[in-house]
Every structure is written in structure tokens, then in C-alpha cells.
Amino acid sequence: MVMRLLLEPLPASWPELTPPRPTGLRGLLARLQEVADAVRQPGGLDDFEGRMRRAATQAIVREAYHQTVGEQEDEQRRPAAFAKAWKSHLAALLAQDTVKVSGRGTIAAAGRDTELAWKLYDAASRARADAIAHATxxxxxxxxxxxxxxxxxxxxxxxxxxxxxxxxxxxxxxxxxxxxxxxxxxxxxxxxxxxxxxxxxxxxxxxxxxxxxxxxxxxxxxxxxxxxxxxxxxxxxxxxxxxxxxxxx
CATH class of the missing domain: 3.40.630.30 (Gcn5-related N-acetyltransferase (GNAT))
Incomplete structure (x- = not known):
């Protein structure tokens, strides 16, 4: 679920939360399904510029995630500390005028969406926490x-x-x-x-x-x-x- 959010194409508009929704893992899966449905709707992937902007934003959130994962062997962070470190890495990347992303090159500030970055981080970090909590x-x-x-x-x-x-x-x-x-x-x-x-x-x-x-x-x-x-x-x-x-x- 985490990598689905960080790799699959994002919708043109982020789905709003619409209660009621099941809690826990079922609620998270419903949320992810909303995102997937929005991508598949007519116009869900709009103009080329918008798609590139969303992809660039997604790549930055993913880069922050990989940076945090890369530190795990040394830092051995528990889930809450991992989420905090991921957030810190993302904030640092978004504060830069240009961001160098592995396998993608350099992304300028004008080519990304900060609000979307934080929404994506929130959804992906909750997905990770729920995956851990419900693991069997x-x-x-x-x-x-x-x-x-x-x-x-x-x-x-x-x-x-x-x-x-x-x-x-x-x-x-x-x-x-x-x-x-x-x-x-x-x-x-x-x-x-x-x-x-x-x-x-x-x-x-x-x-x-x-x-x-x-x-x-x-x-x-x-x-x-x-x-x-x-x-x-x-x-x-x-x-x-x-x-x-x-x-x-």
C-alpha cells in the first residue's frame, strides 16, 4: 500500500474524506480505492503539465522515504520515529530550490506541489502504520x-x-x-x-x-x-x- 501510493499515478485532485468509512485496515483500503478510482475516471489524468507536476511531487516524497529507509540499519527507528524522520527528510527536500531525485534528475520548486506532497506523505505514513498494526x-x-x-x-x-x-x-x-x-x-x-x-x-x-x-x-x-x-x-x-x-x- 505504501509503494502503491508512492509509485502509481496520482489523480488530478486528491479525494476528500467522506465519512462514514470503516476504520482500521478496511478504511485504509477504501481510501486507496478512492485514489485509484479517481485516476481511472475520465479526466483523472489531465494535462501533461499537471501529470508531470504530480509525478515530480510523488518522486520527492518517495526520495524522502528511501532516505529514511536507508538509515534504518544504523538508526533502528521504531514506527513513530521512522514517520518523524521521514517527515523531516521531506521538509528538508521541499525547502530546497532544486531537489535531486535518484533516477529522475533535478526537480525545481516550480515543478512540484507542496500541498500535495504533504497529503501524500500523510496517506503513505498512515498506510505504513496500519500495515504494521494489522500485520498477521x-x-x-x-x-x-x-x-x-x-x-x-x-x-x-x-x-x-x-x-x-x-x-x-x-x-x-x-x-x-x-x-x-x-x-x-x-x-x-x-x-x-x-x-x-x-x-x-x-x-x-x-x-x-x-x-x-x-x-x-x-x-x-x-x-x-x-x-x-x-x-x-x-x-x-x-x-x-x-x-x-x-x-x-
Whole structure:
């Protein structure tokens, strides 16, 4: 939903809020549908100059977003702090006479719409917050079996219409009572949002009788697992081979 707002063509006029509208994720989806409908209406994409102006404005909001995402590994901002930093980057870009946008060149002040930029930021930042708030785990899907082990995966997604935010891959060995967390993968957009913790809790809830472990990880991931184990009610072990059936995976 965030990237739909930042990438797809914008309507000539921003849809006004018209209550009543469902709250939460359903309300957000209705709002996005209004924007999409406005684009498709006759005259929704008006003159060439107007389209270019909207596209330039959208590119600036997107540039501010990418700048903020690019800082995540170092800053590790939680959602509210991320939105604040994104807003700050956008304000800084809009204050410049010319803005250099990756892959687009330089955009002059006359070629953008500041009011639209802030409306777009507001809609996209709320979309991101709602995606995080409503993210849930999909059912586990079986990948393959190598008896006595079974291998699975599930995704963290924000509703049926939203691309997955992250993916979890794991394996279990019931005879040994062991679970192997193979990988949790979230893009930079969705890190430090509490989704990794949500994924591990879901993993434990699905297989409550197992003792879990994970193989060697990057330093940042390893520190996350160490912090999680401290607060987890499920048993985790630092032993790299508590079960011989997983082999060297």
C-alpha cells in the first residue's frame, strides 16, 4: 500500500474524506480505492503539465522515504520515529530550490506541489502504520520432508491484498523435540517494527512443545535473537546441534 501510493499515478485532485468509512485496515483500503478510482475516471489524468507536476511531487516524497529507509540499519527507528524522520527528510527536500531525485534528475520548486506532497506523505505514513498494526501471520506451508524432520514457511502480511512484509522459514523434528529457525527475512522497509518478535511468538505458538535454536547469523540478527530469548517463555538453546537430524543446515 505504501509503494502503491508512492509509485502509481496520482489523480488530478486528491479525494476528500467522506465519512462514514470503516476504520482500521478496511478504511485504509477504501481510501486507496478512492485514489485509484479517481485516476481511472475520465479526466483523472489531465494535462501533461499537471501529470508531470504530480509525478515530480510523488518522486520527492518517495526520495524522502528511501532516505529514511536507508538509515534504518544504523538508526533502528521504531514506527513513530521512522514517520518523524521521514517527515523531516521531506521538509528538508521541499525547502530546497532544486531537489535531486535518484533516477529522475533535478526537480525545481516550480515543478512540484507542496500541498500535495504533504497529503501524500500523510496517506503513505498512515498506510505504513496500519500495515504494521494489522500485520498477521499466514498459515504455515509445508515445503518438504526429510524424516523425521519437516520443513515449513509462513509470511507476515497486512491483509489479503497486501504483499508480504516478511517471511519465516523453519524446520521441526518431533522425535527430538527440536525446532530450527532457519531464517527470518524482512526488507529494510519493515525492520525494527516489532514484526520479527511477532513472527517468533507465532512460531512458538504453533509448536509449543519444542526447544528452538538458530544457526549462525549476521551480527545484527544474532543480537536480535539473543534479546528475544531473554524474554521468551519458550525454551531456546545456544547449542548449534541439539538435533542430529537437521544435518549441517
Amino acid at each position: 501471520a499466514t498459515p504455515s506451508t509445508f515445503e518438504f520432508s526429510c524424516p523425521p524432520t519437516s520443513w515449513y514457511a509462513f509470511a507476515i502480511a497486512a491483509g489479503d491484498d497486501h504483499p508480504m512484509l516478511g517471511r519465516v522459514r523453519y524446520a521441526i523434528c518431533e522425535p527430538c523435540g527440536a525446532g530450527l529457525l532457519r531464517k527470518i527475512d524482512f526488507s529494510s522497509d519493515w525492520r525494527f517494527c516489532g514484526l520479527g518478535t511477532r513472527a517468533l511468538r507465532e512460531l512458538e505458538a504453533r509448536h509449543p512443545a519444542l526447544t528452538w535454536y538458530t544457526t549462525g547469523q549476521y551480527e545484527s540478527a544474532q543480537s536480535f535473537y539473543e534479546r528475544y530469548r531473554t524474554d521468551s517463555s519458550s525454551p531456546w538453546t545456544a547449542n548449534q546441534c541439539p538435533c542430529p537430524h537437521f544435518g549441517g543446515t
